Amino acid sequence: xxxxxxxxxxxxxxxxxxxxxxxxxxxxxxxxxxxxxxxxxxxxxxxxxxxxxxxxxxxxxxxxxxxxxxxxxxxxxxxxxxxxxxxxxxxxxxxxxxxxxxxxxxxxxxxxxxxxxxxxxxxxxxxxxxxxxxxxxxxxxxxxxxxxxxxxxxxxxxxxxxxxxxxxxxxxxxxxxxxxxxxxxxxxxxxxxxxxxxxxxxxxxxxxxxxxxxxxxxxxxxxxxxxxxxxxxxxxxxxxxxxxxxxxxxxxxxxxxxxxxxxxxxxxxxxxxxxxxxxxxxxxxxxxxxxxxxxxxxxxxxxxxxxxxxxxxxxxxxxxxxxxxxxxxxxxxxxxxxxxxxxxxxxxxxxxxxxxxxxxxxxxxxxxxxxxxxxxxxxxxxxxxxxxxxxxxxxxxxxxxxxxxxxxxxxxxxxxxxx
Numbered sequence: 001x002x003x004x005x006x007x008x009x010x011x012x013x014x015x016x017x018x019x020x021x022x023x024x025x026x027x028x029x030x031x032x033x034x035x036x037x038x039x040x041x042x043x044x045x046x047x048x049x050x051x052x053x054x055x056x057x058x059x060x061x062x063x064x065x066x067x068x069x070x071x072x073x074x075x076x077x078x079x080x081x082x083x084x085x086x087x088x089x090x091x092x093x094x095x096x097x098x099x100x101x102x103x104x105x106x107x108x109x110x111x112x113x114x115x116x117x118x119x120x121x122x123x124x125x126x127x128x129x130x131x132x133x134x135x136x137x138x139x140x141x142x143x144x145x146x147x148x149x150x151x152x153x154x155x156x157x158x159x160x161x162x163x164x165x166x167x168x169x170x171x172x173x174x175x176x177x178x179x180x181x182x183x184x185x186x187x188x189x190x191x192x193x194x195x196x197x198x199x200x201x202x203x204x205x206x207x208x209x210x211x212x213x214x215x216x217x218x219x220x221x222x223x224x225x226x227x228x229x230x231x232x233x234x235x236x237x238x239x240x241x242x243x244x245x246x247x248x249x250x251x252x253x254x255x256x257x258x259x260x261x262x263x264x265x266x267x268x269x270x271x272x273x274x275x276x277x278x279x280x281x282x283x284x285x286x287x288x289x290x291x292x293x294x295x296x297x298x299x300x301x302x303x304x305x306x307x308x309x310x311x312x313x314x315x316x317x318x319x320x321x322x323x324x325x326x327x328x329x330x331x332x333x334x335x336x337x338x339x340x341x342x343x344x345x346x347x348x349x350x351x352x353x354x355x356x357x358x359x360x361x362x363x364x365x366x367x368x369x370x371x372x373x374x375x376x377x378x379x380x381x382x383x384x385x386x387x388x389x390x391x392x393x394x395x396x397x398x399x400x401x402x403x404x405x406x407x408x409x410x411x412x413x414x415x416x417x418x419x
Contacts, residue, residue, distance in 0.1 A: 010346070015038055015060075026172040039058060040064075044056045068160050069163070077096070077112050078115075082110070083101075086106065121140075122137065181301060194344060203285040211279070212266055216264065222261075227253075229251075242279065367395045368398070
């Protein structure tokens with residue numbers, strides 16, 4: 001149960017902040033956002049605030065922001081339609097009743113002659129009755145279309161995604177991955193503030209109570225000069241020297257309060273990643289200065305971005321097998337292992353996953369944010385957008401291929417962990 005909660009919280013947070021980036025910048029551009037969803041599939045919870053429906057859906061494997069104009073979500077009132085109209089105090093149509101009109105006793109029933117709910121915001125038609133003249137009804141820009149009791153807000157053109165400038169559309173899409181990188185920076189700040197920043201010096205930090213270091217007489221703050229006759233210049237040198245000698249006595253030459261001491265230590269032998277290494281129960285030196293903590297958020301994010309980018313490069317060049325990729329099942333199993341190590345390791349795992357999500361979404365693959373940004377780049381070069389139907393077909397094919405890849409990766413995870 002602990003693993004399930006950790007997985008849902010981590011994955012939910014990554015998706016939430018990713019989609020929040022899309023939502024904030026879309027709203028700043030004036031785009032009507034119909035829904036902000038965490039998860040996919042059937043709704044578990046929903047709440048409408050202002051124009052947006054906020055939902056939590058059953059499967060915690062994604063999310064989305066449904067922006068007006070991105071799909072065929074507009075209703076066209078064709079000539080001959082009979083609709084009911086309700087008006088606000090200013091005489092503007094604020095509700096257009098498409099069916100079940102008998103449930104609304106105060107409506108004005110009109111046979112539509114012409115309607116424009118995107119640009120002019122008018123409905124022209126004849127009121128029920130004999131010898132009626134053609135009337136024009138002005139429509140409120142936030143009027144509701146009501147069908148089977150469900151209300152759906154109309155979308156004037158200036159509230160649609162496609163009406164915005166190239167820069168506004170680009171930011172609305174780029175903001176999702178951007179938020180994943182910002183989340184990673186914040187998580188690394190929290191880790192740094194909680195446990196301090198490793199100082200790359202040849203000194204000893206904290207010692208465990210039952211480790212070989214403390215039982216041999218080493219102390220926190222000892223400055224290590226050499227190990228077994230080999231000079232050390234940073235913490236990595238100390239760590240490597242210890243790990244190379246499992247079960248073998250090694251001699252530390254340390255400086256303690258101006259005195260040089262010679263202390264023999266025998267590292268305990270453990271197995272890690274199918275290799276035997278030595279450990280003595282000592283941590284690297286750390287400090288908690290605000291400057292170093294702030295810097296660590298950026299340096300750690302940059303480091304892991306490079307690492308993940310390098311692995312993607314190996315995948316493209318064939319040095320990295322697709323069998324090594326992990327989907328939700330693999331991430332769940334990894335979260336289970338990380339959770340055993342404590343909260344700090346979970347936070348670091350969440351930060352790395354957030355960076356990974358940001359990078360993956362920036363890849364120029366159809367159906368991903370990067371694929372859409374690629375179309376925007378082409379639009380910037382051409383000076384006009386690509387035909388929406390053609391772009392939509394490319395994204396549809398890309399989405400289908402991504403789902404196929406997800407099935408393959410998930411099956412590999414199931415075979416690896418359960419079969």
